[in-house]
Amino acid sequence: LVELYHNYRHAVLQSGNPNASKIILSNMAVVFDRILLDVEDPFTFSPHHKAIREPFDYYMFGQNYIKPLVDFRRSYIGNITLFDDIEEKLKQGHNIVLVSNHQTEADPAVIALLLERTNSYIAEKLVYVAGDRVITDPLCKPFSMGRNLLCVYSKKHMNDDPELAEMKRRSNTRSLKEMATLLRAGSQIIWIAPSGGRDRPDPVTGEWYPAPFDASSVDNMRRLVEHSSFPGHIHPMALLCHDIMPPP
Structure with a gap:
């Protein structure tokens, strides 16, 4: 927690915001409060988790925490008109799947922050396919509680603990059924990173590039x-x- 505070403080102070100190104290106080509350009474995620908006608004909690880390003057969404078309299709009952690379654990908040001014409907409706770490790590859980999630275990780590492998497979089957149910209802927008993990820089050149997609994950979504x-x-x-929260 001490390292989390110092890293966040350093990043927000670099933004040049005249209210940086107030923002840091306010946001970190809420973060520590939510983390400790979950340690006392751990929250368990269902295969399909819906963002908790009351009595405490975990969605806005995540937005407010990540917002000071984004330089909006240098940030943009390419082809923004596509999101207008996507929003129109969603309202007509169509389903949308965003097949994406994955750079940081803050990706959902970054996506929502950049969309909320023009397409807040999409920002709040998005369902993210999430790995098990963000729903089990005490530091991640409060942020994940504010997102619509379909919780899965990454194929990369399915057999890390052989005794848990069967449980993970059963859990993934339940999540797949939940996803199929959602899509049958229509008007769903789902974000998935078929690489199963975050991008990493090239060890030689240091250049960032998308991690390879798992073809079977893409094919499952298509079906x-x-x-x-x-x-x-x-x-x-x-x-x-990736600069917002570089992976280890």
């Missing part, structure tokens, strides 16, 4: 979209935001 009762659209999405 689920095709077998739903509503028209479906799969869009590629590229993220470049």
